Amino acid sequence: MTLPAIDLVGYWLGIFLTFAILSYLYADNPFYKLAEHLFVGVSIGYVVTQQYYNVLLPNLFDRLTWRPTWYWLTFVLTALLFVKAISRRLAWLGRYPLAFVVAFFAGIQINAVGESDLADQIAASMRTLDVPRTNVNTAPPEDLAGLPGFSPPVAQRVAQARAGGQTFASLDDVERVPGLSQAQRDDLRAARGSLAGLDAQASVRDGDRYWFGILSRLLLLIGLCASLVYFYFSIEHKGVIGKVSKVGVWVLMIGFGASFGYTVQGRLALAVGRAMDMLDLDKPPELARAVNGPVVSAVCIVAIIVGIAVWEKVWHKRKP
């Protein structure tokens, strides 16, 4: 595979800059500074060119030159009213375009958020506390597909078996439905469990309850109400209200904990991504051979260590 030289240099530069950034763990040094300044400079340069080619050129310059649309000048003039940064005396003019921007986004958001985040979420939260188990002998395929170990194809097979006259005397019979693949049978077997698994959520008769589901909905109700009470400031938070709001704080803390856990995962994913890139694990074999990431990484590490050692000597000599 012949890789263009510019691409090859790009891959190598990426590896070098990664180690240059990591060199900050030792101390602030010229390699780190180089990478930091490059990052900021390239980012700003990229944003400016993108904004020019995607916003200013098609929406302004093209409209005023190739396809003269002179009323667009009013938008230019409105934008120019953002003179706050240039003149303090004329700063008040900036309120007019700002008012347009705020009003526009308020208009576009209020209905949308009201419908999706308020109405739909309230509807989804207001569910009955009673959670019956899904009867595999009578439930429609859409309901069966939501059971642990089931999938739409498995649900269809079960529905076909029922249509053919099969009745399930126990959940073990589901695994023996004709036409299921071995992987589907394995999934069904792995999903068995009497707390929240298939045995807890499904049944072969009506009237059984999914107790863990009931507990989950109860927790949702308590957590929701307690969190709302915490944000209700018209009553002093003492006595019963204080205790309920404390439960609300705990619910919020659990939520923030989940967010923090995901944040950690996200940061780890970044590190994993860089490591895979430097070890050439994310490239096809021909490209990996051309880039030779592990060797380049080793060279970069040595170069940075030697560079820092030399810089230290020079820095120490210059130090008064």
Next chain:
Amino acid sequence: MSGPAGAGGPVPPGVPPTGGRRGLAAALTPDPAGGPVGVPPTGGRRGLAAALTIDRRWLFLAMGLAIVVPLVVPLGLPTEASAPVKANFYAVEDLPEGATVLVSVDLDPASTPEVEPYFHASVRHLKKRGAKLVFVTLWYQAPPLVDRWIAKTVEQATFPGDRPYKRNVDYVWLGFREGKQAVMANMGQDLWATFAGHAADGTALADIPMMAGVHRLSDFALLVLVSAGFPGAKEYVQQVQARYGLRIVAACTAVSTTDLSPYYASGQLLGLAGGMGATAEYEVLVSRLVGLDPKRGNGAMALDALNIGHVVVILAIVLGNVAYFVGRRKR
């Protein structure tokens, strides 16, 4: 960022000491003057208490090893797809043959380790279903990435029975539009006008046969959102999902998962793959479907490193807390 070396001001918390402790050997030795901010030094610094004053670079080293070693020596830890990921998978499986699907790729280079495996897996999955694809992005950083990924997965045959898709025949790349939620709302009303009637390569949409019946978002059988933040899946749900009753599946970065989970729970999103773990699960499901080795995918390879990295974080938290409480009791 202010540098600690010779800055003249106070050293910010977490910045390695420099003055007086220079030299390569000093970099990896415990810092006698350092330690976490706000934690008083303990007498002998023996046993668990020493954990509180350990140089944080040892943790970086442990994390580095936890990430690199499983990548070099794969452990093959088991992968079980979660319910939202399975729902995502079956939402695509439910597509009629040859349906037209919008793929909105709203991300930047920093989020590629988390969501790139999902992009390639979902494109393979959609190609397996024979879907026609329309790509858009609302992030200005995304077009170079999308160009590269289209060349890698869409325009190449990547699994047995696959075929290269042809530009403006089997897929259309509409490109980037500035305007965030306003663009989403506009796409809901008139996709053609939003992109000035042209694809990214300048071809008129009227000259592309597959765009004949596709004029607005509600004309798509499914929206696949590869989303790294704002604007992304959350804004799509807010702006167009409820208004037009769209079928949407999404993949997002781990940080966004708690924001989007309520939409999955309420059915506003048909499926959700949040973070590197979930995108790897989706990749494994698709690899099994299309006949590729599930362990060779980028997401699957990364899972071992992610899991061991999490173990290191958990151990560090547990050790730090135990040391803190033991030290507090002694004090």
